[in-house]
Amino acid sequence: MAVTSPPRDALATIPPLRRPRRWLVLAALLVGLALLVVLSTIIGPLTGTQIIPWSTVLWIVGYHLTAGLLPSAPCPPSIHGLECTVQTEIVWGARFPPLLLAVLVGAALGISGGALQGVFRNPLVDPYLLGLSTGAAVGASILFTFNLAPAQQATFLPVLAFLGALVPGTVVYLAAGGRARSIETLLLTGVALNFLFAALLDALLLYNPSSGVQVNFWLLGGLSDATWTRDGIVFGVLLIAGTAIALHGRSLNVLQLGRDVAESVGVDARRTTRRIIVLSTVLTAVAVAFSGVIGFVGLVSPHVVRRMVGPDYRLVLPISGLFGATFLVLAWDLAQSVVPSVVIPVGIPTAFAGAPFFLYLLYRRGGLRGGGRSAG
């Protein structure tokens, strides 16, 4: 009569908690992306107007990266004296800082794009589409136009860029906090802000054509002005703000269920939103200050990453940073090599890849009103 089956009960109490395959995939992904970044930083210095053999490039980069440990001489034995100094100057002094800047700026845009998408619970936003980048560009260009503090440009550029980005940042924050926070409103607000700030930028640059900075740099992005100091500043800001953003992964996960549910579970939705927007604005501002407006990196990176690792923001945020870095480095390599002896603005290749991607996302959702979120 008592035909109970303990094995069944025992089975029921052992849920398949661990999914080792997912972690394996994740680890492979991380290693792969990191390798890609390293690889492109090695390829990067090869590209440029003057051809330097890759063995020399490897030698010089290796010498400087390991502080003279691995190759103990600054140049290969075949290169002597002045030639060595020239080539070192080209590779390490001129070509490497922009490359590093591409890594840092790509990471900054990738992380802030992922965080903004999380906070607005919408996969169609990024710092560029929300107008943050153009606002920052306006702020930064004030410094050039009026030639303020020419000696401390590296310090003041990001500050002014941040002040400039605060304007669209505030508008976007208010739009996010208001009751009518549909994605149409948000994106069209971004479009309007973009137009407004692009016009302001033109006006500023026309007001003082001798400011020596091209409109192209600000509107389409450029990494050629990179220096070690600037790289250091971006690195510092990225380390602090990027880490701070990445620590909000758990809150952002819960926030996807709506503000009320998030609050009922213990997430301060308002504070999280405010912090994420401020931190993303900081990251965007510092990126724009030294590299101009580079679009779509922040849009594309989190998307691709979500496809790969799933929707967990604790993973999406840092990996978006890595992906953004890779994306921008590749774009930079392309920008330098696609037309011989001309460096095109880096925003062009990112736009070529990103804009169709944006359209694809838009239409896959069935237009702006399409209810379905990207599940990937």
Added chain:
Amino acid sequence: MTERTVPPLTVEAATVRYRDQVAVRSVTLSVPRGEVLALAGPNGSGKSTLLRAIAGLEPLAGGSVRILGRPLRSFSLRERARMVAWMPQEEAPGDNVPLLDYVRYGRFAHVPPLAAEREADERAVMAALADADVTTFACRGILELSGGERQRARLARVLAQETPVLLLDEATAHLDVGHQLDLLGRIRKIACRDGRAVIVALHDLNLAARFADRVAVLSHGQLVAEGAPPAILSPELLARVWGIVAVVRRDAATGLPYLIPQLPLGPEPASVHLPRRPKVHVVAGGGTGIPYLRRLVEEGYDVSAGALPLFDSDTEAAEELGVPVAVEIPFAPLGLEARARNRVLLASAGAIVVAPFPVGPSNLANLEDLREFVPRIPIFLIDPPHGTSLEFADGRATEVREELARRGGVRVESVDALVAALAARLRGPNDATDGPPGQG
């Protein structure tokens, strides 16, 4: 030991404003440990707003909410999330995260910032999965689940919060009846076992009566009734709060009330295409009505019956024939509700047939209620077989029968005689033979 005696949730004179209007006005209630309180009320009566206020999502314009005796306002956001769990009516779809991760969201306030989930958290999550019976779906994406499964997943998420107070807003919305019973049964069990205080906003009053220890009824933001379901669910309350006419009965097995809403008594639906079947109401009892019910149905009349006790053989025959009956619980005098329903049937009848049924004090009302219809509706009184008396009510039954006969009631002796008399009276000479008009 105050832990034991202080109720997990007390609401004192709580007033909540919502968009410049007072949505909840001075509501006072308290939920002790292990109790399930059903919050009922029409749409827009303030149920959701009250729950949101208790969850701390709407500010109080007056009064107070206390959790374990401590004012809600004195808790930080994270503390509050360990005290009150709230399951909303609707939830943003969110990302397609695995159910296990989704339920872990419920532990947010238990996990220190920047730390990972500890063993206690994982144990709470596993227990919540088991309580909501979603362990088997733990690795499935939340958006891939069916409606019933997702609702249970949401229950698991709030259970994982391990709070003394649990608020469930329309927990059974969009669920089929099987899932409704299942979900509420689980909630009931969990409340009892863990000693949690649970408030469930419910639209279905029958479910509320079945699963809740107490029902609180809100109307226009005010608490209009509160108490055990049998004590407060009455036709008067339903009419006053929901504006419906409903019959409230007791479940013979559990003694719990259940209600059957009636269609509003308006103009009858147009039946242009169907020939109108004359309505005949049969008053009977103790099986005396069976031959008449059967024959009248066969003759094509629209038959109703009442008021009859639940297990009466007349009732059973009527149900078998698909005849609507005004029913009273067995072995009890006819109550006001059964009589009211009977009167509704009487009022719409084209003719009334009084079977030769024994009349005692408990069903005398059946005869007495006929008096108001006498001249207006033709009434047919079946005479009892010779030598039998129907009188068990001290002569009152005979008295009323006499009065009915005097005021136009037609006395008939057999089923055939009744059918003939009815046909003559209701269908007219032309229709009596079932032939096409004009033939007779």
